[in-house]
Amino acid sequence: MAAVKPTKSMSKKSNVTIGLTGNPNTGKSTLFNALTGARQHVGNWPGKTVEKKEGEFTYQKNNIKVVDLPGSYSLTAYTEEEIITSEFILEEKPDVVVQIVDAQNLERNLFLTLQLIELGAPLVLAVNMVDLAKKDGISIDFKQLSKLLNAPVIPIGAKKKEGLDHLMKVILRQAKSPQVSKVKLKYGTEVDDELNKIKEWLLESDPKIIKTELDWSALKLLEGDLRIEQKMTQKPYYSELKLLVEKSLAHLEGVFSRNIHTILARTRYGFIKGLSQEITASCKSSRTNISDRMDCLLTNKFLGIPTFLLVVWLMFQATFKLSGPLMGWIEGFFGMIGDKVITLLGNLGASEWFISLIVDGIIGGVGGVLVFIPIIGILFLLMAILEDSGYMARVAYVMDKLMHRIGLHGKASIPLILGFGCNVPGIMATRTLETKQDRLLAILINPFMSCGARLPVYALFTGAFFSAYQGWIIFSLYLLGILVAIVAGLVFKKLFSKKLSSPFVIELPPYRWPALRGVFIHAFEKVWIFIKKAGTIILAFSVVIWLLASLPAGVEYGAQESYAGQIGETIAPVFEPLGFGNWESGVALMFGFVAKEVVVSTYGTLYGIGDIESGEGTLSLSEALQNDFTPLSAYALMVFVLLYVPCMAALAVIKRETNSWKWPLFTAVYMTGIAWLMAFIVYQGGLLLGFN
Amino acid sequence: MPRERLSQFSKGEKVKILGVHCGKDFSRRLSDLGLFDGAKVEIIKNDHFGPVIIKILNSKLALGRGEANKIYVEKI
Incomplete structure (x- = not known):
């Protein structure tokens, strides 16, 4: 849509506000991305822990603000999250409310439409996936639908950006002279x-x-x-x-002799049924449904779970195979920068300590973490594809039986999978669970899902010690995390004397090709967060660690006599039985609490990877690690990093979601305890079995 | 006459719902999705363990076994 141009300034007051609503899985975020592009702002709804997305753009000299409302089936609010849509429409009074409607599932979607009409919203319906409905043999009379609902109805193709121009024109018309539907439902x-x-x-x-x-x-x-x-x-x-x-x-x-919800729902669905008979014509298509055939395999009673494991395994294999060469380039780039900076600063006559701060501290620490951008980007890209494709709901289905064993139901497996990306959104996603007890249990085991921030640690150590079996070693760590989560779940179920899991229902949407644009925007957002983290928190701690490694004045950089060395020496005995009693590990693990990537940046800073004499990049870091670790102790360290205290951000979100300090503190203590025990078993057991 | 439950039916069978005896909140959620007495449902998959997949309106829902046990139906 060429007519849509980005605004120069986001702060400019917009004159049209659109609220975007719709059922889950209707392409709501695709439409949001198509309209606003990457000019998005993510925040929170005031007073709530629910994400609020806004975007702005200019259309025909109008500044337009789009607010993405949470996906919902109904406007009646039973949970905090469901309050948002009606509250926004009634109190912030957007100029237009756009409901995106799935043409393949018209009747279910119109249930929400009726409630929006009852609410008196200035409504525009955008009917999406008309082409897919046509393939199913459903054709819709849009004019008639518009007439019967007394509201504008526009067919669009959000993914291919079809009909958006028309939609925008109608939205503007609705904004200039708002028309509220006169349809009034009779409940008898x-x-x-x-x-x-x-x-x-x-x-x-x-x-x-x-x-x-x-x-x-x-x-x-x-x-x-x-x-x-x-x-x-x-x-x-x-x-x-x-x-x-x-x-x-x-x-x-x-x-x-029915409850009120049934009475009202029957009337609403009855009205919709009559309406849909007037506006849709369906001829049975001879096409066998691809979704059904895929479900035969993906929800199969024997093959469902193995297929799921295979998908996860492939996802991590692909992440490593694809990111390898890219990481090589970035590594080379930072090596080059390091060399150039040393020459440049040397020529400028900078003092030795300053060169060391820049090269050892900052380039070594921050650069050592930024090398992992490709891994983060590709992992989130693949996870977004998986989420968009409709497969996640099938995972909830196949995992339901297993999840019951730990007192949860299938839907609880989705926050766990999201935890593989980052535990913070994973923990927040537990909100879809119905009861407080379910949520607490799902939150407590979520940090065992190995997040993307731990991946750089594995990548560094497997690269140095297990380069031939990198994929398998990392896969084994993910599996270990899952196993520990299961055992912890069983224990918590007993402790909470939890009997039944709460009731379970989830929609299985048809499989669809992900909207690539949205997937890329999502992955880009995550990479950007990662870069910002590297530029702020990781940079700050790199400098702190450099200072600790350089002081007191006069010590050799990174020597055992430095403050860092002394701190490390104090902690090191705790890790001695686990095989990594060197002081560098003590420091790295202690600061890893800030963010797990800091483990890598700390090793980078302490082993001074920017040193000219020892070459450049992680190569020398690998060599330095090979002096202090054996393959067995490296594996024990990875097990410890997998399981020990979650990062600050994750603990903060646990505090926010459970609304008490008790649970984050408990999580920090019990996870670190388990981590120590497991690393001990791995290292000592390994020694007994003759590994080293 | 013994009452039949949704969880007892197999793939391909079509049933009419007679009563939903789940908890209050959950029944509300189901009625929003179109699942209330009088509604017609097709069973898509029932492995006789784990959730049951049903088709209602034009979409598939996975419904926990415990809940499918509390929904009374008759075959149509």
């Missing part, structure tokens, strides 16, 4: 009578009530919506109102 005399009773009561008791929201408020009171409850508890008349609503509910549930 019984329900409507009760709704009217509540409305009249509200009008009488609260002169300040907003009239346009009256219908919606009455309906949501009847449904027991969390947001309206929260608002009403502050009113003086709350207890009286509550009595009235309860009376209505008792009356209705008596008449229909």
Whole structure:
């Protein structure tokens, strides 16, 4: 779409605000990316731990802001996350609300549409995946749909950016002269009578009530919506109102002998059914469904789990095979920079300590970590492809039985897989679990999933000691993390005396090709976070460690007499039985608590990889490590790094999600204990078996 | 007459839901997804352990075995 140009300044006040909503798996983020490109801002919804994404762009001289709302099936809020959409629409009053609708699954999607209409949102429907629906033999009469819903309906192809120009024109028209749909759902005399009773009561008791929201408020009171409850508890008349609503509910549930949700859902789906018969024509396509055939293998009762393991194994193999050459280039680049800087600073007459700070401290530390950009980028790229393809829901299905053993259900396996990327989003993703106990258990075992930040440590040590079997060694570490998580889960299940896992339902969306643009944007975001981390926290600690390694004045850099050496010497005895009692490891592991990459940057700084005499890049770091480690002690160290205290960021998110200091502290202690024990078993056991 | 449960049916069979006897919150979630009494459902996969995959409207849902046990249905 050539007409969309990036804004020069993000801070410029936008004159049109769009709220983007829709069911999960409808291509909502694809449309968001197609409209806003990479000009996105990620933050949090005020007062909530739910991610808020915004993007801005200019269309026909209008500054347009798009707010991505959480994907949901319904507007009735039962959880904090579900409050956001209705709250945003009612309180921030966006100029237009765009609902993206999956043409392949029209009826389910229109359920949300009806609620948006009831809410009085200035709605535009963007119907996505029309081409896929056509292949399934479904054709949709958009004009008729628009007429029946009394709202604009635009067919689009978000992935190929088709119809976006048309969509934008309609959005602008809707923004300039907002039209609210006049469709009003009839729930039948019984329900409507009760709704009217509540409305009249509200009008009488609260002169300040907003009239346009009256219908919606009455309906949501009847449904027991969390947001309206929260608002009403502050009113003086709350207890009286509550009595009235309860009376209505008792009356209705008596008449229909069903609960209120069933009564309302039946009416809504009934309306949708009638509507969909008028606007869709389907002829059975002879095409066998590819999704069904893929499901035959991927959800197979015997092959489902092995296939999943194979997918994970392939993902890590690909990450290493593809990133190898790229890492070589970056390594060479930093080696070259190091040389150039030494010559340059030497010519400028800089003092020796300053050259050492730049070369040993900063280039050695930060450069040693930035080398791993390709690994991070490719890992997140592949994970995003996996997430977008629809496979994750199948993993939840095949893992359900196993997850029950540790007292969780299949959906809990998704946060665990996300943990392979980074434990922070993994822990945050446990929010999709229904009960507090489920969440706590899933949070406590998440840090055992080996995250991307630990990968540089494995890459460094396997490169130095196991270059022939790099993939297998790393795979074994991931498996060990999973096994420990399972055992820990079993123990927690006993400790919490947890009996049943909470109920489990998940939609299995059709398999779809991932939108490459979105996948790249996602991977780029992660790489950027990694670079920022290297430029801030890792840079700062590289300087701290350089200082510790250079002081007190007069000691040789990185010598045992330096402060770093003394600190390391104090800690080292703890690690002696694990095979890595050298002081450098003591320092590296201690500071690794800040971020696991710091383990690598610390070795880089302490062994001074920028030294001219010893060559350049990780090659010399590998050689230095080979002097202090054996393959067995290197493996024990990797086991320790895998399992010990999670990084600061992960502990902070555990604190935030559990809302107590107890659990992050507990996690830090119990994980470090397990790490020590496992590394001890590996090293001492290995020695007994004759390895070295 | 013995009541039949969703979890007892096999691949390809179509059933009509008579009653959903799950917890209150979970029943709400299911009714949002179109799963309430009177709705028609096709069984896509049932291994007689682990979750049951059903087709409702035009999408597939995986439903925990424990929950599928609490949904009463009749064959159509």
